[in-house]
Amino acid sequence: MQNGTLTELFVRWTGKLGLNYEFLATGYEAQIWRDGFVTTIYLVLLLIPVSLLFGVLFAACLTSGKPWLLAPVRAFVEITRNTPTLVQLMFSFLALNTFVSNLLGGAQHNPLTPFFWVVAVVGLHVAALHAEALRAGIEAVPASLVEAARGIGFSRLEILRYVEVPLAFRTSLPAIVNNLINLVKLTTVGNAIAVSEITYASIMVWTQRDNVVELMLVILAFFSLLNFIVARIGKWVERRLAVPGYGI
């Protein structure tokens, strides 16, 4: 097979350099490892929109001026910002998930998977960081501009949607891209609850093959590449949204 010979060539060539990628020629381990990449990419693609959506929602609550919206979101933002994501994930999976299972009469009835908990915990954690960045951006929108929008007849929500969020998104974009880069790296906490993203998959392989350095090299290169792409897209969006004459 063409693919097989290419893999064999790679294994032989890296072997000469003293690197052990022999597992690639096997079926099972190579499959786990490849799936690890796919799972990580899948997590990233899902988490970016989830975090942004909830970030906007949280920011809207934080700037609403309504105590019953503000207080719970503020409390959530503080808790999630100030505690380790790993601990949040373990708490969610070991405590909340068990609670849900008990509520539904047994784990077999619980539809929530470890994958779901990674998306929920990391997504909301990064959303809290987005929310703070967006809040700063919303508060930076001149009061006179908001008054003008009110004067035209926009409602509070319409002002948020058509004026404040578009402007706040532009001012907070560098901070949001930073958060997204962190998000990509945060997906690795999934390995604590057996979500087989790339670090988990790699651990599966290297405990059998004793090739930590070889896999680490690939993991580091992989995350560097992912975040290089995220940063480039961020820059591109920043340029696309740049507004002439507006100091952003």
Place this chain on the structure above:
Amino acid sequence: MTTNADTAIVRLEDVRLAFGQTEVLKGIDLAINKGDAVSIIGPSGSGKSTLLRCINALVTPQSGRITVAGTRVDQLTRESERIALRKRVGIVFQQYNLFPHLTVLENIVLAPTRILGVARQEAEKLARELLEKVRLSDKANAFPGQLSGGQQQRVAIARALAMKPELVLFDEVTSALDPETVGEVLWVIRDLIRDGMTSILVTHEMRFAEEISDTVVFTENGRIVAQGSPREIFHGNDNARIRQFVGGLSGARGSVRDGEGI
């Protein structure tokens, strides 16, 4: 000016408003006829801008009656009712306040399409007509940051007109402009008034107020000190304070345009 309940589009009766301990309006009575142009003049801090904001419910006075085009503004309790009023009353501000992230055309069509539900095509057609009216047809795709102050202010006027308002409030719309661009904005307002748009202007442009107004109102310390025809206020007036104010302004027109005025 003689006014009765049938012809007045705006009527304020004993309107009083305070921000905390500071009394800003101390009993304002004012009636404005449909189609009239009314200029409100007076020293800064006399409550002119606040008075305008009472008319479209951007601020709510503590007491008094305000009737605008058949709506008792002082009795509105819900924000949705105030919003319904504001859609019918245009307002243009000193600082233009265009949406900086939208092109000129988008600035004008945003409110009609998003909050009045006008079809995009129709809104765009009206926007282009209005741009022609304010002589900025070639700037439809420019961003506000690429325009001069005078051009931005003309777009702001077009944006207000796109809502097809029953009256328009102008809040010191030339005060932030370079002296060279004041004229082009006044031109547009003059056209509008000639077309019969009910207009209420807070202004420091005395010569302009004299030229275009049906009524001039002089406010000081939260009260209307005098009101009448431009002739009465600017020439036949025996009130020394008004003469001093008007005289002071015409002696220092350049500086008045640059800043807050007297």
